[in-house]
Amino acid sequence: MRRSACALILILHLLWLSSAPVFAQSATPSPTNGAVTDEQIKLEQKISEYEKGLNDKRAESNTLAGQLQYLDKESYVTQLKIEESEAKIVRVKKEAELLANRIVNLDQKLDLQLKNYVIAARERYKQRTVSLIDYILNADNATGLIHTLKYRKVTEDKAQQLVIQTEETKQNFENEKQKREKIEEELLVLQKQLQQEQVDLANQQQSKRLLIATTKNQESEYQAKISEAKAQILSLKNFRQSTGTNTIAAGALGTGEGGWYYSQRDERWAGAYMGNSNETVLDVGCFISSLSMVLTYYGHPTTPLFFSSNAKYFLPFSAWAYGPANFNGGWPAGLNYHEIPNSEIDGYLNRNIPVITSVRGQSHYVVLKKKVDGEYIMNDPIYGPDLKLSQYYSLSGRAAVFE
Numbered sequence: 001m002r003r004s005a006c007a008l009i010l011i012l013h014l015l016w017l018s019s020a021p022v023f024a025q026s027a028t029p030s031p032t033n034g035a036v037t038d039e040q041i042k043l044e045q046k047i048s049e050y051e052k053g054l055n056d057k058r059a060e061s062n063t064l065a066g067q068l069q070y071l072d073k074e075s076y077v078t079q080l081k082i083e084e085s086e087a088k089i090v091r092v093k094k095e096a097e098l099l100a101n102r103i104v105n106l107d108q109k110l111d112l113q114l115k116n117y118v119i120a121a122r123e124r125y126k127q128r129t130v131s132l133i134d135y136i137l138n139a140d141n142a143t144g145l146i147h148t149l150k151y152r153k154v155t156e157d158k159a160q161q162l163v164i165q166t167e168e169t170k171q172n173f174e175n176e177k178q179k180r181e182k183i184e185e186e187l188l189v190l191q192k193q194l195q196q197e198q199v200d201l202a203n204q205q206q207s208k209r210l211l212i213a214t215t216k217n218q219e220s221e222y223q224a225k226i227s228e229a230k231a232q233i234l235s236l237k238n239f240r241q242s243t244g245t246n247t248i249a250a251g252a253l254g255t256g257e258g259g260w261y262y263s264q265r266d267e268r269w270a271g272a273y274m275g276n277s278n279e280t281v282l283d284v285g286c287f288i289s290s291l292s293m294v295l296t297y298y299g300h301p302t303t304p305l306f307f308s309s310n311a312k313y314f315l316p317f318s319a320w321a322y323g324p325a326n327f328n329g330g331w332p333a334g335l336n337y338h339e340i341p342n343s344e345i346d347g348y349l350n351r352n353i354p355v356i357t358s359v360r361g362q363s364h365y366v367v368l369k370k371k372v373d374g375e376y377i378m379n380d381p382i383y384g385p386d387l388k389l390s391q392y393y394s395l396s397g398r399a400a401v402f403e
Contacts, residue, residue: 082194089190260379262304269308272309281308285304292304295331340355342357355400358399376389
């Protein structure tokens, strides 16, 4: 009876050892190399300082000299941002490389620990092949039983330790992988940001060249352009307001025959400001809406938002758009913009080339699509697609095409 009780106790103890729960230790975060240097802090402070100064320069930019100074300062700030983005990319790439090395090391460590665990598991299996009941029931083997149980306890402890270490390594491995994924996402954002800043810089430099060319670098020419811009913007704005039309839901007027109609009233861009001005696409966006329609017709989907969000197409701080011919060589598919006399409109329409024309003097712009039974069919940024021109306007202004 005594031997049976002892045997039962020992068996229960061994079962507890083999089934004891394993608690994985929490993984210790790996150190990162993402410290911001003093140089980067100084660069950020410099950018912030110059950006504040830009607002002051804008207030002083009512002369050509003021405009050029503003554009120079704006370009300088953008150049600083490019340097900042490049420094961040270098730092993040270095951090990603260190993480990649840690992941490789953890992977190798995990392999080694799993091999050790397999060895320990085999040792446990060998011990399980010995019949403990035989030892317990045989009083002569009491000393051997004690030795075996001691050895078995050591083996169990070692196995438990290996399980804990392996779980910890696995957790660290997963943590490092997640960190690297986040860093790769951050890197992608930074690279896109850098690309946009490089585009911004090129546009700002182009704006300066275009301003100088348009004004012949003369203050009198600049002031004349400003007066012309104000008069045209006022005319466009007054016309839109006279129609009594307002913002509409996205695509509410349809896309018209061919699927390339855009309305300046569309909620997707109606409230967007034109360049760096305070004028909206709803009020004065008929011309850029017409440009967008024609480019879309040629297979290059372009919305009014593309133009309104790009200040290079406008006189600085004005909604007055530079003539599209100034950007020839940069339009898609080798297209170039040029004006044509009204007498040539029919010829272009017969060749399926849409014509952008102003109506009511230069107070509004529409796109002529074709001529049917003596009637011009137009896409009107205000009223809608595929309308008869004669029911709304008569030809009275400039005409132009992309080809």
